[in-house]
Amino acid sequence: MKPFSWRSIRVWQRNRDVFFRLWHSEAPGSIAEPVIILLAMGLGLGAYVGLVDGQKYIEFIAPGIIASYAMFSASFECTYGSYIRMEYQKTYDAIIATPLSVEDVIAGEIFWGATRSLMTGTLILAIAAIFQLIPSLWALLIPPLAFLEGLMFASIAILFTSLAPAIYSFNYYFTLFITPMFFFGGVFFPLSSFPEIVQTLSWIVPLTPVVHLSRALTSGEFHIGLLWALALIVGLTALFFSISLVTMRRRLTV
Amino acid sequence: MFIIKTRNLTKKFKDLLAVDDVNLEVEKGECFGLLGPNGAGKTSLIRMITAVSPPTRGDIQVLGNDLKTHARQAKAILGVVPQLDNLDPDLTVLQNLMTFARYFNIPKNEARRRSMEILSLFELGNKRNSHIKELSGGMKRRLLIARGLINLPQIVVLDEPTIGLDPQGKYLVWDKLAELKSQGVTQLLCTQNMEEATVLCDRVAIMHQGKILSLGTPQGLIAQYAGSEVWEIEPTAEERDKTVKELESRGLGFEEVGGKIHVFQVEGSQVSRGLVKSPERVRRRPATLEDVFFRLTGRSLAE
Numbered sequence: 027m028k029p030f031s032w033r034s035i036r037v038w039q040r041n042r043d044v045f046f047r048l049w050h051s052e053a054p055g056s057i058a059e060p061v062i063i064l065l066a067m068g069l070g071l072g073a074y075v076g077l078v079d080g081q082k083y084i085e086f087i088a089p090g091i092i093a094s095y096a097m098f099s100a101s102f103e104c105t106y107g108s109y110i111r112m113e114y115q116k117t118y119d120a121i122i123a124t125p126l127s128v129e130d131v132i133a134g135e136i137f138w139g140a141t142r143s144l145m146t147g148t149l150i151l152a153i154a155a156i157f158q159l160i161p162s163l164w165a166l167l168i169p170p171l172a173f174l175e176g177l178m179f180a181s182i183a184i185l186f187t188s189l190a191p192a193i194y195s196f197n198y199y200f201t202l203f204i205t206p207m208f209f210f211g212g213v214f215f216p217l218s219s220f221p222e223i224v225q226t227l228s229w230i231v232p233l234t235p236v237v238h239l240s241r242a243l244t245s246g247e248f249h250i251g252l253l254w255a256l257a258l259i260v261g262l263t264a265l266f267f268s269i270s271l272v273t274m275r276r277r278l279t280v
Numbered sequence: 281m282f283i284i285k286t287r288n289l290t291k292k293f294k295d296l297l298a299v300d301d302v303n304l305e306v307e308k309g310e311c312f313g314l315l316g317p318n319g320a321g322k323t324s325l326i327r328m329i330t331a332v333s334p335p336t337r338g339d340i341q342v343l344g345n346d347l348k349t350h351a352r353q354a355k356a357i358l359g360v361v362p363q364l365d366n367l368d369p370d371l372t373v374l375q376n377l378m379t380f381a382r383y384f385n386i387p388k389n390e391a392r393r394r395s396m397e398i399l400s401l402f403e404l405g406n407k408r409n410s411h412i413k414e415l416s417g418g419m420k421r422r423l424l425i426a427r428g429l430i431n432l433p434q435i436v437v438l439d440e441p442t443i444g445l446d447p448q449g450k451y452l453v454w455d456k457l458a459e460l461k462s463q464g465v466t467q468l469l470c471t472q473n474m475e476e477a478t479v480l481c482d483r484v485a486i487m488h489q490g491k492i493l494s495l496g497t498p499q500g501l502i503a504q505y506a507g508s509e510v511w512e513i514e515p516t517a518e519e520r521d522k523t524v525k526e527l528e529s530r531g532l533g534f535e536e537v538g539g540k541i542h543v544f545q546v547e548g549s550q551v552s553r554g555l556v557k558s559p560e561r562v563r564r565r566p567a568t569l570e571d572v573f574f575r576l577t578g579r580s581l582a583e
Contacts, residue, residue: 116366
Protein backbone atom coordinates (compact mmCIF):
# COMPACT_ATOMS: atom_id res chain seq x y z
CA MET A 27 0.00 0.00 0.00
CA LYS A 28 1.24 3.46 -0.90
CA PRO A 29 0.34 6.21 1.58
CA PHE A 30 -1.89 9.13 0.70
CA SER A 31 -0.78 12.72 1.18
CA TRP A 32 -2.26 16.03 2.32
CA ARG A 33 -3.12 16.66 -1.34
CA SER A 34 -6.22 14.53 -0.87
CA ILE A 35 -7.76 17.73 0.50
CA ARG A 36 -7.90 18.94 -3.13
CA VAL A 37 -10.35 16.17 -4.02
CA TRP A 38 -12.35 16.93 -0.90
CA GLN A 39 -12.50 20.58 -1.94
CA ARG A 40 -13.62 19.64 -5.44
CA ASN A 41 -16.46 17.54 -4.07
CA ARG A 42 -17.41 20.22 -1.56
CA ASP A 43 -17.62 22.85 -4.33
CA VAL A 44 -19.82 20.60 -6.45
CA PHE A 45 -22.02 19.72 -3.48
CA PHE A 46 -22.68 23.30 -2.52
CA ARG A 47 -23.35 24.20 -6.12
CA LEU A 48 -25.89 21.42 -6.53
CA TRP A 49 -26.97 20.86 -2.93
CA HIS A 50 -30.65 21.57 -3.63
CA SER A 51 -30.77 18.61 -6.01
CA GLU A 52 -29.99 16.13 -3.29
CA ALA A 53 -29.73 17.44 0.24
CA PRO A 54 -33.40 18.20 1.04
CA GLY A 55 -34.40 14.65 0.12
CA SER A 56 -31.67 13.14 2.20
CA ILE A 57 -32.91 15.06 5.24
CA ALA A 58 -36.65 14.72 4.61
CA GLU A 59 -36.56 10.93 4.53
CA PRO A 60 -35.05 10.31 7.97
CA VAL A 61 -37.35 12.90 9.52
CA ILE A 62 -40.38 11.21 7.95
CA ILE A 63 -39.21 7.78 9.15
CA LEU A 64 -38.51 9.13 12.61
CA LEU A 65 -41.96 10.68 12.92
CA ALA A 66 -43.89 7.90 11.20
CA MET A 67 -42.28 5.05 13.11
CA GLY A 68 -41.75 6.97 16.30
CA LEU A 69 -45.26 8.38 16.62
CA GLY A 70 -47.18 5.81 14.60
CA LEU A 71 -45.61 2.54 15.67
CA GLY A 72 -44.49 4.11 18.92
CA ALA A 73 -48.11 4.36 20.06
CA TYR A 74 -48.23 0.55 20.24
CA VAL A 75 -44.78 -0.05 21.70
CA GLY A 76 -44.04 0.03 25.37
CA LEU A 77 -40.38 -0.12 26.30
CA VAL A 78 -39.23 -1.85 29.47
CA ASP A 79 -37.75 1.20 31.10
CA GLY A 80 -40.61 3.48 30.12
CA GLN A 81 -38.58 5.28 27.44
CA LYS A 82 -40.60 6.68 24.55
CA TYR A 83 -40.19 4.63 21.36
CA ILE A 84 -39.40 7.70 19.25
CA GLU A 85 -36.61 8.54 21.70
CA PHE A 86 -35.32 5.00 21.40
CA ILE A 87 -35.07 5.06 17.61
CA ALA A 88 -33.75 8.63 17.17
CA PRO A 89 -30.03 7.81 17.72
CA GLY A 90 -30.34 4.79 15.40
CA ILE A 91 -31.95 6.91 12.70
CA ILE A 92 -29.08 9.37 13.00
CA ALA A 93 -26.53 6.56 12.65
CA SER A 94 -28.40 4.91 9.76
CA TYR A 95 -28.75 8.00 7.65
CA ALA A 96 -25.16 8.99 8.28
CA MET A 97 -24.36 5.52 6.93
CA PHE A 98 -26.59 6.04 3.89
CA SER A 99 -24.95 9.36 3.07
CA ALA A 100 -21.40 8.01 2.96
CA SER A 101 -22.56 4.85 1.21
CA PHE A 102 -24.39 6.62 -1.60
CA GLU A 103 -21.61 9.14 -2.01
CA CYS A 104 -18.90 6.51 -2.33
CA THR A 105 -20.82 4.00 -4.43
CA TYR A 106 -22.98 5.70 -7.05
CA GLY A 107 -21.29 9.08 -6.65
CA SER A 108 -17.74 7.76 -6.84
CA TYR A 109 -18.55 5.29 -9.59
CA ILE A 110 -20.05 8.01 -11.77
CA ARG A 111 -17.02 10.22 -11.23
CA MET A 112 -14.68 7.33 -11.94
CA GLU A 113 -16.33 5.59 -14.90
CA TYR A 114 -18.66 8.07 -16.57
CA GLN A 115 -17.04 11.44 -15.96
CA LYS A 116 -13.47 10.16 -15.91
CA THR A 117 -12.77 12.66 -13.17
CA TYR A 118 -10.27 10.36 -11.49
CA ASP A 119 -8.30 9.95 -14.71
CA ALA A 120 -8.11 13.71 -15.07
CA ILE A 121 -6.93 14.17 -11.49
CA ILE A 122 -4.27 11.48 -11.47
CA ALA A 123 -2.58 13.23 -14.40
CA THR A 124 -1.85 16.09 -11.97
CA PRO A 125 0.50 15.81 -8.97
CA LEU A 126 -2.19 13.88 -7.09
CA SER A 127 -1.83 10.12 -6.84
CA VAL A 128 -4.56 7.48 -6.89
CA GLU A 129 -4.22 7.24 -3.11
CA ASP A 130 -4.77 10.99 -2.74
CA VAL A 131 -7.90 10.78 -4.87
CA ILE A 132 -9.37 7.85 -2.97
CA ALA A 133 -8.52 9.25 0.45
CA GLY A 134 -10.14 12.54 -0.63
CA GLU A 135 -13.25 10.68 -1.71
CA ILE A 136 -13.42 8.85 1.61
CA PHE A 137 -12.94 12.06 3.59
CA TRP A 138 -15.69 13.64 1.57
CA GLY A 139 -18.01 10.66 2.13
CA ALA A 140 -17.31 11.00 5.86
CA THR A 141 -18.09 14.70 5.65
CA ARG A 142 -21.47 13.89 4.12
CA SER A 143 -22.13 11.59 7.10
CA LEU A 144 -21.09 14.34 9.44
CA MET A 145 -23.48 16.81 7.79
CA THR A 146 -26.40 14.39 7.68
CA GLY A 147 -25.83 13.17 11.23
CA THR A 148 -25.57 16.69 12.59
CA LEU A 149 -28.71 17.91 10.82
CA ILE A 150 -30.85 15.00 12.02
CA LEU A 151 -29.42 15.40 15.49
CA ALA A 152 -30.45 19.06 15.45
CA ILE A 153 -33.96 18.18 14.27
CA ALA A 154 -34.27 15.44 16.89
CA ALA A 155 -33.11 17.91 19.53
CA ILE A 156 -35.81 20.34 18.46
CA PHE A 157 -38.34 17.54 19.06
CA GLN A 158 -36.72 17.11 22.49
CA LEU A 159 -35.62 13.57 21.79
CA ILE A 160 -32.02 14.10 22.90
CA PRO A 161 -31.81 14.26 26.70
CA SER A 162 -28.02 14.19 27.19
CA LEU A 163 -25.36 16.78 26.43
CA TRP A 164 -23.04 13.90 25.53
CA ALA A 165 -24.91 14.05 22.23
CA LEU A 166 -22.51 16.83 21.25
CA LEU A 167 -20.13 13.98 20.47
CA ILE A 168 -22.50 12.54 17.89
CA PRO A 169 -21.11 14.66 15.00
CA PRO A 170 -17.55 13.35 15.47
CA LEU A 171 -18.99 9.84 15.80
CA ALA A 172 -20.88 10.37 12.53
CA PHE A 173 -17.65 11.43 10.88
CA LEU A 174 -15.83 8.33 12.11
CA GLU A 175 -18.77 6.19 11.04
CA GLY A 176 -18.64 7.93 7.67
CA LEU A 177 -14.96 7.07 7.29
CA MET A 178 -15.80 3.44 7.88
CA PHE A 179 -18.77 3.23 5.50
CA ALA A 180 -17.08 5.34 2.84
CA SER A 181 -14.07 3.00 2.96
CA ILE A 182 -16.25 -0.10 2.63
CA ALA A 183 -18.23 1.54 -0.17
CA ILE A 184 -15.15 2.62 -2.10
CA LEU A 185 -13.71 -0.87 -1.78
CA PHE A 186 -16.89 -2.25 -3.33
CA THR A 187 -16.74 0.46 -6.01
CA SER A 188 -13.19 -0.51 -6.88
CA LEU A 189 -14.43 -4.04 -7.62
CA ALA A 190 -17.81 -3.21 -9.17
CA PRO A 191 -18.06 -4.31 -12.80
CA ALA A 192 -21.06 -2.07 -13.51
CA ILE A 193 -23.18 0.55 -11.83
CA TYR A 194 -25.98 -2.01 -11.41
CA SER A 195 -23.76 -3.92 -9.02
CA PHE A 196 -24.63 -1.39 -6.34
CA ASN A 197 -28.15 -2.79 -6.16
CA TYR A 198 -26.60 -5.80 -4.45
CA TYR A 199 -24.62 -3.59 -2.13
CA PHE A 200 -27.71 -1.85 -0.89
CA THR A 201 -30.22 -4.70 -0.85
CA LEU A 202 -27.87 -7.30 0.63
CA PHE A 203 -25.65 -5.21 2.88
CA ILE A 204 -26.88 -1.73 3.72
CA THR A 205 -30.64 -2.29 4.03
CA PRO A 206 -30.36 -5.43 6.21
CA MET A 207 -28.14 -3.48 8.59
CA PHE A 208 -30.78 -0.81 8.78
CA PHE A 209 -33.25 -3.41 10.07
CA PHE A 210 -30.95 -5.73 12.02
CA GLY A 211 -28.49 -3.24 13.45
CA GLY A 212 -30.54 -2.44 16.52
CA VAL A 213 -32.12 0.75 15.19
CA PHE A 214 -35.77 -0.19 15.62
CA PHE A 215 -35.65 -3.03 18.14
CA PRO A 216 -33.23 -3.94 20.87
CA LEU A 217 -30.94 -6.71 19.64
CA SER A 218 -32.16 -8.91 22.49
CA SER A 219 -35.47 -9.36 20.70
CA PHE A 220 -33.73 -11.37 17.97
CA PRO A 221 -32.84 -15.08 18.10
CA GLU A 222 -29.32 -15.80 19.36
CA ILE A 223 -27.84 -16.33 15.91
CA VAL A 224 -29.14 -13.03 14.58
CA GLN A 225 -27.82 -11.28 17.67
CA THR A 226 -24.35 -12.65 17.04
CA LEU A 227 -24.49 -11.61 13.39
CA SER A 228 -25.76 -8.19 14.38
CA TRP A 229 -22.74 -7.61 16.55
CA ILE A 230 -20.31 -8.02 13.71
CA VAL A 231 -22.07 -5.90 11.09
CA PRO A 232 -20.59 -2.43 11.17
CA LEU A 233 -23.73 -0.41 11.82
CA THR A 234 -24.48 -2.07 15.16
CA PRO A 235 -21.56 -0.63 17.17
CA VAL A 236 -22.39 2.83 15.81
CA VAL A 237 -26.02 2.53 16.89
CA HIS A 238 -24.93 1.47 20.37
CA LEU A 239 -22.51 4.38 20.71
CA SER A 240 -25.01 6.81 19.32
CA ARG A 241 -27.68 5.61 21.74
CA ALA A 242 -25.27 5.90 24.66
CA LEU A 243 -24.36 9.46 23.67
CA THR A 244 -28.00 10.56 23.43
CA SER A 245 -28.95 8.99 26.76
CA GLY A 246 -25.71 9.56 28.62
CA GLU A 247 -25.66 5.96 29.85
CA PHE A 248 -22.37 4.17 29.21
CA HIS A 249 -21.12 0.62 29.72
CA ILE A 250 -17.88 -1.18 29.07
CA GLY A 251 -19.11 -2.87 25.87
CA LEU A 252 -18.98 0.50 24.16
CA LEU A 253 -15.19 0.40 24.14
CA TRP A 254 -15.41 -2.78 22.09
CA ALA A 255 -17.85 -0.99 19.77
CA LEU A 256 -15.46 1.92 19.29
CA ALA A 257 -12.50 -0.40 18.74
CA LEU A 258 -14.48 -2.33 16.15
CA ILE A 259 -15.31 0.83 14.21
CA VAL A 260 -11.72 2.05 14.26
CA GLY A 261 -10.39 -1.36 13.28
CA LEU A 262 -12.81 -1.86 10.39
CA THR A 263 -12.10 1.67 9.16
CA ALA A 264 -8.34 1.13 9.12
CA LEU A 265 -8.75 -2.22 7.42
CA PHE A 266 -11.13 -1.17 4.64
CA PHE A 267 -9.42 2.18 4.09
CA SER A 268 -6.08 0.45 3.42
CA ILE A 269 -7.50 -2.28 1.22
CA SER A 270 -9.46 0.19 -0.88
CA LEU A 271 -6.30 2.19 -1.66
CA VAL A 272 -4.70 -0.97 -3.01
CA THR A 273 -7.68 -2.19 -5.04
CA MET A 274 -8.33 1.25 -6.47
CA ARG A 275 -4.72 1.62 -7.59
CA ARG A 276 -5.07 -1.72 -9.30
CA ARG A 277 -8.25 -0.62 -11.06
CA LEU A 278 -7.10 2.85 -12.13
CA THR A 279 -3.51 2.39 -13.20
CA VAL A 280 -3.73 -0.29 -15.82
CA MET B 281 19.38 17.87 -23.97
CA PHE B 282 16.78 15.14 -23.62
CA ILE B 283 13.72 16.09 -21.62
CA ILE B 284 11.95 12.74 -21.97
CA LYS B 285 13.90 9.53 -22.13
CA THR B 286 12.62 5.97 -22.12
CA ARG B 287 14.72 2.85 -21.91
CA ASN B 288 13.46 -0.60 -22.92
CA LEU B 289 9.96 0.59 -22.18
CA THR B 290 7.47 -2.25 -22.39
CA LYS B 291 3.81 -2.55 -21.58
CA LYS B 292 2.09 -5.88 -21.58
CA PHE B 293 -1.61 -6.45 -21.11
CA LYS B 294 -3.01 -9.92 -20.58
CA ASP B 295 -2.07 -11.29 -23.97
CA LEU B 296 -1.19 -8.13 -25.80
CA LEU B 297 2.21 -6.53 -26.10
CA ALA B 298 1.07 -2.93 -26.42
CA VAL B 299 4.50 -1.30 -26.19
CA ASP B 300 7.49 -3.38 -27.10
CA ASP B 301 10.91 -2.33 -25.87
CA VAL B 302 10.75 1.33 -26.86
CA ASN B 303 13.75 3.61 -26.51
CA LEU B 304 12.67 7.15 -27.09
CA GLU B 305 14.38 10.47 -26.59
CA VAL B 306 12.58 13.77 -26.85
CA GLU B 307 14.69 16.87 -27.00
CA LYS B 308 14.00 19.97 -24.96
CA GLY B 309 11.97 22.49 -26.93
CA GLU B 310 11.04 20.27 -29.83
CA CYS B 311 7.66 19.13 -31.01
CA PHE B 312 7.86 15.37 -31.23
CA GLY B 313 5.16 13.54 -33.13
CA LEU B 314 4.03 10.02 -32.46
CA LEU B 315 2.23 8.53 -35.45
CA GLY B 316 0.72 5.14 -35.91
CA PRO B 317 -2.49 3.32 -36.72
CA ASN B 318 -5.11 2.56 -34.10
CA GLY B 319 -3.82 0.02 -31.65
CA ALA B 320 -0.18 0.80 -32.41
CA GLY B 321 0.49 1.48 -28.73
CA LYS B 322 0.68 5.27 -28.85
CA THR B 323 -1.80 5.86 -26.08
CA SER B 324 -0.25 3.16 -23.88
CA LEU B 325 3.15 4.77 -24.40
CA ILE B 326 1.79 8.20 -23.53
CA ARG B 327 0.01 6.92 -20.45
CA MET B 328 3.30 5.54 -19.16
CA ILE B 329 5.20 8.72 -19.93
CA THR B 330 2.58 10.78 -18.10
CA ALA B 331 2.95 8.49 -15.07
CA VAL B 332 -0.63 7.24 -14.96
CA SER B 333 0.20 3.72 -16.05
CA PRO B 334 3.12 1.72 -14.67
CA PRO B 335 5.45 0.11 -17.23
CA THR B 336 5.69 -3.65 -17.28
CA ARG B 337 9.42 -3.20 -17.84
CA GLY B 338 11.86 -0.38 -18.52
CA ASP B 339 12.57 3.12 -17.26
CA ILE B 340 11.26 6.58 -17.99
CA GLN B 341 12.90 9.86 -17.13
CA VAL B 342 11.05 13.14 -17.44
CA LEU B 343 13.29 16.15 -16.95
CA GLY B 344 15.64 14.02 -14.90
CA ASN B 345 12.87 12.59 -12.71
CA ASP B 346 12.72 8.82 -12.66
CA LEU B 347 9.00 8.10 -12.84
CA LYS B 348 9.36 5.07 -10.57
CA THR B 349 10.36 7.28 -7.66
CA HIS B 350 9.52 10.86 -8.63
CA ALA B 351 6.20 10.65 -10.47
CA ARG B 352 4.75 13.58 -8.54
CA GLN B 353 7.58 15.93 -9.49
CA ALA B 354 7.31 14.86 -13.12
CA LYS B 355 3.55 15.32 -13.21
CA ALA B 356 3.92 18.83 -11.82
CA ILE B 357 5.77 19.98 -14.94
CA LEU B 358 3.66 18.03 -17.41
CA GLY B 359 0.54 19.28 -19.15
CA VAL B 360 -1.67 16.46 -20.33
CA VAL B 361 -4.35 16.78 -22.99
CA PRO B 362 -6.16 13.46 -23.22
CA GLN B 363 -7.92 12.12 -26.26
CA LEU B 364 -11.22 11.61 -24.47
CA ASP B 365 -13.00 14.50 -22.87
CA ASN B 366 -12.64 14.25 -19.11
CA LEU B 367 -13.65 17.78 -18.25
CA ASP B 368 -15.53 18.00 -14.99
CA PRO B 369 -19.22 18.18 -15.96
CA ASP B 370 -20.22 19.14 -12.42
CA LEU B 371 -18.35 22.44 -12.73
CA THR B 372 -18.49 25.49 -14.99
CA VAL B 373 -15.80 26.33 -17.54
CA LEU B 374 -13.96 28.69 -15.21
CA GLN B 375 -14.37 26.35 -12.23
CA ASN B 376 -12.87 23.56 -14.30
CA LEU B 377 -9.68 25.55 -14.71
CA MET B 378 -9.67 26.87 -11.15
CA THR B 379 -10.21 23.40 -9.71
CA PHE B 380 -7.50 21.97 -11.90
CA ALA B 381 -5.13 24.74 -10.84
CA ARG B 382 -5.80 23.75 -7.25
CA TYR B 383 -4.62 20.20 -7.95
CA PHE B 384 -1.32 21.84 -8.88
CA ASN B 385 -1.40 23.87 -5.70
CA ILE B 386 -1.56 27.18 -7.56
CA PRO B 387 -2.79 29.97 -5.25
CA LYS B 388 -6.32 31.17 -5.92
CA ASN B 389 -5.54 34.67 -7.24
CA GLU B 390 -2.88 33.38 -9.56
CA ALA B 391 -5.20 30.57 -10.68
CA ARG B 392 -7.93 33.07 -11.54
CA ARG B 393 -5.54 35.30 -13.43
CA ARG B 394 -4.14 32.41 -15.44
CA SER B 395 -7.57 30.91 -16.09
CA MET B 396 -8.94 34.15 -17.49
CA GLU B 397 -5.87 34.64 -19.61
CA ILE B 398 -5.95 31.11 -20.97
CA LEU B 399 -9.68 31.28 -21.67
CA SER B 400 -9.31 34.38 -23.78
CA LEU B 401 -6.31 32.83 -25.53
CA PHE B 402 -8.56 29.97 -26.62
CA GLU B 403 -11.47 32.28 -27.36
CA LEU B 404 -13.58 30.90 -24.55
CA GLY B 405 -13.68 34.04 -22.40
CA ASN B 406 -17.39 34.62 -22.89
CA LYS B 407 -18.15 31.00 -21.98
CA ARG B 408 -16.50 31.11 -18.59
CA ASN B 409 -19.74 30.66 -16.67
CA SER B 410 -21.19 28.03 -18.98
CA HIS B 411 -21.66 24.45 -18.01
CA ILE B 412 -19.62 21.87 -19.84
CA LYS B 413 -22.69 20.33 -21.44
CA GLU B 414 -23.49 23.68 -23.07
CA LEU B 415 -20.22 23.71 -24.99
CA SER B 416 -19.84 22.47 -28.54
CA GLY B 417 -17.43 19.64 -29.25
CA GLY B 418 -14.86 22.12 -30.52
CA MET B 419 -15.12 24.30 -27.44
CA LYS B 420 -14.69 21.31 -25.16
CA ARG B 421 -11.56 20.31 -27.00
CA ARG B 422 -10.14 23.81 -26.75
CA LEU B 423 -10.96 23.88 -23.06
CA LEU B 424 -9.25 20.52 -22.63
CA ILE B 425 -6.10 21.97 -24.19
CA ALA B 426 -6.43 25.14 -22.15
CA ARG B 427 -6.70 23.07 -18.98
CA GLY B 428 -3.50 21.24 -19.89
CA LEU B 429 -1.65 24.56 -19.82
CA ILE B 430 -2.89 25.83 -16.46
CA ASN B 431 0.28 24.75 -14.64
CA LEU B 432 2.56 26.43 -17.24
CA PRO B 433 4.01 23.03 -18.09
CA GLN B 434 7.48 22.57 -19.53
CA ILE B 435 6.24 19.59 -21.49
CA VAL B 436 2.80 19.24 -23.03
CA VAL B 437 1.61 15.79 -23.99
CA LEU B 438 -1.28 15.89 -26.43
CA ASP B 439 -3.27 12.89 -27.60
CA GLU B 440 -5.08 13.76 -30.84
CA PRO B 441 -5.58 17.43 -29.95
CA THR B 442 -7.52 18.42 -33.07
CA ILE B 443 -9.69 15.37 -33.53
CA GLY B 444 -13.26 16.40 -34.25
CA LEU B 445 -12.43 20.07 -34.72
CA ASP B 446 -13.64 22.14 -37.66
CA PRO B 447 -10.91 23.73 -39.83
CA GLN B 448 -11.13 27.04 -37.93
CA GLY B 449 -10.71 25.27 -34.62
CA LYS B 450 -7.90 23.15 -35.96
CA TYR B 451 -5.90 26.15 -37.18
CA LEU B 452 -6.50 27.96 -33.90
CA VAL B 453 -5.04 25.00 -32.03
CA TRP B 454 -2.11 24.69 -34.44
CA ASP B 455 -1.39 28.39 -33.98
CA LYS B 456 -1.39 28.06 -30.20
CA LEU B 457 0.83 25.00 -30.29
CA ALA B 458 3.31 26.75 -32.58
CA GLU B 459 3.26 29.71 -30.21
CA LEU B 460 3.93 27.45 -27.23
CA LYS B 461 6.86 25.91 -29.03
CA SER B 462 8.31 29.33 -29.71
CA GLN B 463 8.17 29.88 -25.95
CA GLY B 464 10.30 26.81 -25.47
CA VAL B 465 7.62 24.37 -24.36
CA THR B 466 8.38 20.82 -25.41
CA GLN B 467 5.53 18.96 -27.04
CA LEU B 468 4.83 15.29 -27.41
CA LEU B 469 2.06 15.02 -29.94
CA CYS B 470 0.18 11.87 -30.70
CA THR B 471 -1.76 12.17 -33.92
CA GLN B 472 -3.26 10.37 -36.88
CA ASN B 473 -3.41 13.56 -38.87
CA MET B 474 -0.39 13.52 -41.17
CA GLU B 475 -0.82 17.13 -42.16
CA GLU B 476 -0.77 18.09 -38.51
CA ALA B 477 2.43 16.17 -37.94
CA THR B 478 4.06 17.76 -40.99
CA VAL B 479 3.06 21.26 -39.94
CA LEU B 480 3.86 21.04 -36.25
CA CYS B 481 6.50 18.42 -35.61
CA ASP B 482 10.26 18.76 -35.72
CA ARG B 483 10.64 15.01 -35.54
CA VAL B 484 8.19 12.19 -35.83
CA ALA B 485 8.30 8.55 -34.87
CA ILE B 486 6.15 6.04 -36.67
CA MET B 487 4.83 3.38 -34.39
CA HIS B 488 3.33 0.05 -35.31
CA GLN B 489 2.51 -3.01 -33.21
CA GLY B 490 4.18 -1.55 -30.17
CA LYS B 491 7.47 -0.72 -31.85
CA ILE B 492 8.93 2.43 -33.31
CA LEU B 493 9.57 1.60 -36.95
CA SER B 494 11.24 4.78 -37.99
CA LEU B 495 12.17 8.16 -36.65
CA GLY B 496 13.26 11.40 -38.24
CA THR B 497 12.18 14.81 -39.46
CA PRO B 498 8.98 14.74 -41.52
CA GLN B 499 10.94 15.86 -44.62
CA GLY B 500 13.69 13.34 -43.95
CA LEU B 501 11.24 10.46 -43.62
CA ILE B 502 9.40 11.53 -46.75
CA ALA B 503 12.67 11.67 -48.68
CA GLN B 504 13.76 8.32 -47.29
CA TYR B 505 10.58 6.35 -47.83
CA ALA B 506 8.60 8.11 -50.51
CA GLY B 507 11.00 10.36 -52.40
CA SER B 508 10.07 13.78 -53.64
CA GLU B 509 7.27 12.73 -55.91
CA VAL B 510 4.67 10.01 -56.03
CA TRP B 511 2.95 8.71 -59.13
CA GLU B 512 -0.55 7.46 -58.82
CA ILE B 513 -1.16 5.18 -61.77
CA GLU B 514 -4.56 3.87 -62.66
CA PRO B 515 -3.96 1.11 -65.22
CA THR B 516 -6.81 -0.55 -67.05
CA ALA B 517 -7.44 -4.16 -66.10
CA GLU B 518 -5.59 -5.48 -69.15
CA GLU B 519 -2.63 -3.18 -68.58
CA ARG B 520 -2.15 -3.97 -64.93
CA ASP B 521 0.26 -6.93 -65.22
CA LYS B 522 2.35 -5.20 -67.82
CA THR B 523 2.56 -2.04 -65.73
CA VAL B 524 3.67 -3.96 -62.65
CA LYS B 525 6.30 -5.79 -64.66
CA GLU B 526 7.62 -2.55 -66.12
CA LEU B 527 7.86 -0.97 -62.64
CA GLU B 528 9.71 -4.00 -61.33
CA SER B 529 12.15 -3.94 -64.20
CA ARG B 530 12.85 -0.29 -63.52
CA GLY B 531 13.45 -1.16 -59.89
CA LEU B 532 10.84 1.28 -58.56
CA GLY B 533 9.16 0.84 -55.20
CA PHE B 534 5.38 0.73 -55.46
CA GLU B 535 2.28 -0.35 -53.71
CA GLU B 536 -1.14 -1.30 -55.01
CA VAL B 537 -4.06 0.47 -53.43
CA GLY B 538 -7.43 -0.61 -54.66
CA GLY B 539 -7.25 -0.19 -58.43
CA LYS B 540 -4.35 2.23 -58.19
CA ILE B 541 -0.62 1.80 -58.05
CA HIS B 542 1.39 4.27 -55.98
CA VAL B 543 4.98 4.56 -57.13
CA PHE B 544 7.49 5.96 -54.66
CA GLN B 545 10.96 7.43 -54.81
CA VAL B 546 10.62 8.69 -58.31
CA GLU B 547 12.71 11.67 -59.22
CA GLY B 548 11.72 14.42 -61.61
CA SER B 549 14.08 13.06 -64.22
CA GLN B 550 12.38 9.69 -64.36
CA VAL B 551 9.61 9.39 -66.91
CA SER B 552 6.25 7.84 -66.45
CA ARG B 553 5.92 7.21 -70.16
CA GLY B 554 5.46 3.62 -71.24
CA LEU B 555 3.72 2.53 -68.03
CA VAL B 556 0.19 2.96 -69.28
CA LYS B 557 -1.21 3.86 -72.68
CA SER B 558 -3.06 7.04 -71.85
CA PRO B 559 -0.92 9.60 -69.96
CA GLU B 560 -3.93 10.97 -68.02
CA ARG B 561 -3.95 7.70 -66.13
CA VAL B 562 -0.78 8.81 -64.33
CA ARG B 563 -1.10 11.54 -61.72
CA ARG B 564 2.04 13.07 -60.28
CA ARG B 565 1.96 14.65 -56.86
CA PRO B 566 4.41 15.58 -54.11
CA ALA B 567 5.10 12.84 -51.60
CA THR B 568 3.61 13.30 -48.13
CA LEU B 569 4.00 11.84 -44.70
CA GLU B 570 0.93 9.77 -45.42
CA ASP B 571 2.88 7.85 -48.04
CA VAL B 572 5.55 7.14 -45.45
CA PHE B 573 2.87 6.04 -43.02
CA PHE B 574 1.37 3.60 -45.48
CA ARG B 575 4.71 2.25 -46.62
CA LEU B 576 5.73 1.51 -43.07
CA THR B 577 2.50 0.33 -41.53
CA GLY B 578 0.75 -1.26 -44.49
CA ARG B 579 -2.63 -0.73 -45.97
CA SER B 580 -4.69 -3.22 -44.06
CA LEU B 581 -6.54 -2.24 -40.94
CA ALA B 582 -4.44 -2.93 -37.89
CA GLU B 583 -7.37 -4.12 -35.78
